[in-house]
Amino acid sequence: MTSFRKELKINRRGLLLGMSALATAASFTQSPGLAASNGYIHEPDSIVQFMLVSKLLVPHELDPFVGHKIYNALSDSEEGFDNTVTALQNFIMKNAVVDVEHLMPALTDVALKNSALKIISAWYSGVVHGKSGDRVVAFEEALMFKVTNDVMTIPSYAKSAPNAWNATAVPLLNMPSF
Amino acid sequence: MLRVTQTRQAFRLSFLAVLAGPILLCSTASAEDASNIDPGAYIAVTSDCVACHTAPGGKPFAGGLAMKTPLGTMYSTNITPSKIYGIGEYSEADFSRAVRKGIRKDGSNLYPAMPYTAYSYMTDQDIHDLYLYFMKSVQPVERAPPKTALPFPMNIRSSMMFWNILFRNNTTYQPDPSHSAEWNRGAYLAQGPAHCGTCHTPRGFLMQEEASKAFGGGSLGSWYAPNITSDKISGIGNWSQDEIKTYLKSGHIDGLAQAAGGMGEAVEHSFQHLTDADLNALATYLASTQPVRDPADGNLSRFALGRPVSSADRVRGDQPIRSEDNPDISGAELFMGNCASCHNYKAQGSRDGYYPSLWHNSVTGASNPDNLIATILFGVDRHVAGAQAFMPGFGGKKTDAVQLNDQEITKLTKYVFDTYGRPQVSVSPAQVATIRQGGPKSPLLVLSRIGIAGGTIIIALGCFWLLRTFRK
CATH class of the missing domain: 1.20.5 (Single alpha-helices involved in coiled-coils or other helix-helix interfaces)
Structure with a gap:
């Protein structure tokens, strides 16, 4: 009974994952104009694949524009980044991995694991560490700020009126969803 | 602040003929609860005399505020009880004639910058209380403000006689028995002492208020007093009475509207001090006004347009934002460089609402760009209940730290309309230049x-x- 439920749950999650992948893919194919207008005329497949892998690695709302920038920066700094993403994608499919918590322990290939961590790090920090230096790919959309965005503002943005920084702090509640 | 004050006046002043030195009006600069002070002081606050008759940094009611009008610069007069420079020699009848008929003691006419057309509705009792307040409670100031000298032929004050024959009301407010006492009180305040229509009713060719479009929105030089009729699209018909009341009391409602320009002053000097009963009365009356629809609004209310989006990572990321000296700088870059630090990168404002969001905002949702341009140029400085709401100007004054030129303000305004408000609005550098110099002539x-x-x-x-x- 238990295993049946677990299996059902996995199937449902897999279904949802597939649906979100389809939706993401659809959104890319529908907005070539957006990508083009921003100067990104990359092979859509590789971006789609990168976003799919990202979705599993980072289970939050991901900005496709930031995705483009991370993809470009990592492509510049990592040899054969497309192949790495494909390898990750294949690993996920083959092992029917449903979330990042299951992926990391299962990922025994150190190089692949490091690449996955780099992708996660880029989404959260907004910075890609390259060979010739670090590249900022996002600031406001960097996910690290979202964790506290119910009470804190992103540095350099006003929290309240001038001299109102010392107002009584709001108690922390549940982590915001983002 | 000076600018802001000027604009409201400006528009009052935009009329014809003649006014003179010392004339009248009202209120305390102080902020005590008006309900506990003498009735004359309360009427002075309601009528917001202090807004025009006090120069920035000057003594209350001593006049001298410069008001740029389409017909030239006018100066408000000393209405303290000084016998030489003020209204100390005025009898109550003289006072009444000046306030309600626009004729000063020496018999010459006031320009309708003084809203005597509205004050003409005031009751004898209120005029009496107001007179006593000015004579007994206001400190005389022995100083003459600059004289108003409009260019020929507007310097001929007697021409106002003809204007008065055409447009002046000659009877005090007549209660409408088909409405409640509260409604009548609101109507009296709105049409009379609080003179809402002076700014919010559009002006005709001869600068008269167009009664058929009462409260339909009027231009005041740099600023635009928006439509406050009960129309659900163009006006405030979708506001609850509580919202109207809160707005009058605080000048700020999150996600709806903020008072700047003349309305910021009106809230600061007048409305925040009114009693709850009077604010309720005003809200009741305003909810019942004849709707006026502006075809330019289509079917979109100015209060609900726009959404939070960000251009931040699009103008910055691998590339640093370009210098503001760059003539090719984009509206998005100007926004990120000048506005976003307070209004935030999605223009969502601060969480506590101190900095308002720029979407769901009456200024960026409006069909008329004047208020957005004027706010960027002149900023906001509103003191309510001991707290200040402040935004710096961006070039409206020489002392502003950031001086944006007409071209830059055009780009910035257009970006804000396109991204957060009503994209159909067009903005040109010529419009910005006009608003910078105080409105059209x-x-x-x-x-x-x-x-x-x-x-x-x-x-x-x-x-x-x-x-x-x-x-x-």
């Missing part, structure tokens, strides 16, 4: 001069013809 000045010149030529020709005929 009235065609009346030129037309009247042409008329006089034409008349002179006709008379000259007539004389010439007569002479020739006579010689023959």
